[in-house]
Amino acid sequence: MLRFEKYVRPETPREAYELLQENRLATVIGGMMWLRLADRTVPLGIDLSRCGLDTIEETDDAWRIGAMVTLGQLERHERFAASTCGIFTEAVRDVVGTQFRNLATVGGSVWARMGFSDVVTAFLALDAEVELEGAGVMPIIPFTERGARNDLLTHVIVRKHRYQAAFASVRNAATDFSSLNAAAACWQGSWHVTVGARPKKATLLTGGERIPLRRDFSPAELDAVCELAEGLDYGSDLRGTAEWRRQVAPALIRRAVAAAAAKPCAEKEA
Structure with a gap:
């Protein structure tokens, strides 16, 4: 069973990042689909659900996908799908089941960089970057290869092209x-x-x-x-x-x- 000695819900990504810097053994909480399977005690759990990271935003030249956006949202967003030729609908529609996809988050998938991830494979083929509270914006390829220690993933950015x-x-x-x-x-x-x-x-x-x-x-x-x-x-x-x-x-x-x-x-x- 996963246990938390202390559980906090910060209001902003900056607040969450500062808590993470102060508590290097803290765990950031997203959809909890894999984390909940752990059998350990965590000194501090940082829940991002109040940080406003659960939307897909469109700008003139890019899409900003919040870390707390679920795979279900990614699958069903019609304008984003049209802009990316439906690659994410194809990538996530067979991931476990609807209930799972409505809880699992983009941030959890990208941050963990798990080998079986369909989402990461799709992002790598596009002109994508990750936005980190701390390190700023960086291309997704070096992030996938090396990660970003002690930073907080807030968004994945997909640049618009005629894909x-x-x-x-x-x-x-x-x-x-x-x-x-x-x-x-x-x-x-x-x-x-x-x-x-x-x-x-x-x-x-x-x-x-x-x-x-x-x-x-x-x-x-x-x-x-x-x-x-x-x-x-x-x-x-x-x-x-x-x-x-x-x-x-x-x-x-x-x-x-x-x-x-x-x-x-x-x-x-x-």
């Missing part, structure tokens, strides 16, 4: 965790392809500082990306072996790229 994007996964059952997943998004003239649930955390394969894959790629160029996917570091668990993942990844990438390429480009102003 073509899609998500694909393989699961042993409809509501099980992904055995392997992939996302593909084309923006600013190049494809950004990610692979996750390896079962290690998701990684960007093409785009950004990785190898380029131009919008109008040749079959040989896509073959090269698939060969690169075969060389990723895979592991084995109850949902699949490393060798199985190595064999399936290229096909899953091709599926995601083909699905994204078949969609019309999203309007920058959704």
